[in-house]
Amino acid sequence: MPGTMLKDENWTRLRPILLELSIYDKGNLRQTVEGILYRMRVGCPWRDLPEYFGKPNTIYKAYQRWFRSNKLIALFALLIKDSDCEWVFIDGTHIKAHQHSSGAHDNPITFLLSDGTTHDVKVASDLIDKMDLSDTVIVCADKGHDSEALRAHIKQAGCANNIPRKQNTKSTNEHMDWDLYKARHLVENAFAKLKNYRAVATRFDKLKQSYENTVALACAYLWLKL
Known part of the structure; x- marks a missing residue:
């Protein structure tokens, strides 16, 4: 089993936010999110995702839908809405x-x-x-x-x-x-901290919008762990 990034308490906090963003709660949603996080962390091609997360093409298509609608940027925005900005x-x-x-x-x-x-x-x-x-x-x-x-x-x-x-x-x-x-x-x-994620430290995304959403996901994950 590959290393995962979401603890149960992280997922308990994240799941309702995803629903708020109109991301459909399929039975494999947590594994799909874990697959996207894994790719963010190790920077591997989508096709090389471990089978544990599901079909690589399915995970990539989910990520593609989300970044094209900037849902990962919206996720980041929701997680920081109560931040202390003095x-x-x-x-x-x-x-x-x-x-x-x-x-x-x-x-x-x-x-x-x-x-x-x-x-x-x-x-x-x-x-x-x-x-x-x-x-x-x-x-x-x-x-x-x-x-x-x-x-x-x-x-x-x-x-x-x-x-x-x-x-x-x-x-x-x-x-x-x-x-x-x-x-x-x-x-x-x-x-x-953000450079711990190889897909952030080294840009693999061809599209600026895709990379921007990858960075937003990394920022959101830092907040999710609080």
């Missing part, structure tokens, strides 16, 4: 952190895919727009996000920024909460 940390996945280097971590509340040549600060405003910051006091990021346009965007969202200014600027860092800034490693550790 402090929000943003960063980019280009930060190199070995997948087993993570310790304490917070969980992701949203993500944005971009090409590998675009600097983080250029898409940070779009990332901010994807978040509900109504309960957020501070948005924290590293000095790579030192941008007056981004600071203005964060202020417009009703939040203070905790972004240090670069050394070559004439402005000061009097606004910085350095104790809070020290906790910024939590977002990097969350990236490291």
Whole structure:
């Protein structure tokens, strides 16, 4: 029997959410979900899924239906709806952190895919727009996000920024909460957790929508374990 990822208490929490998303509760639903999670974890081709999970083509077709209707993204959104967003940390996945280097971590509340040549600060405003910051006091990021346009965007969202200014600027860092800034490693550790799943760490999906749903599933699984 291959390793599975859903404990009974995880499934008890997950099943009603899947029903809420109009995913039909067939007798093999749990095995189908386990098969999709297994593929996410090991990054194998769908045809190489162990027989324990059922017919690979059946599991792939279920995944295909779900990602085309963005149900895995919707699943992630439902799991984070009661999250504590008083402090929000943003960063980019280009930060190199070995997948087993993570310790304490917070969980992701949203993500944005971009090409590998675009600097983080250029898409940070779009990332901010994807978040509900109504309960957020501070948005924290590293000095790579030192941008007056981004600071203005964060202020417009009703939040203070905790972004240090670069050394070559004439402005000061009097606004910085350095104790809070020290906790910024939590977002990097969350990236490291996600990189435990090979289908996330290495993109095997040909379609952006498919990969986006795979990332959403990995984020949702982190929340499901809470």
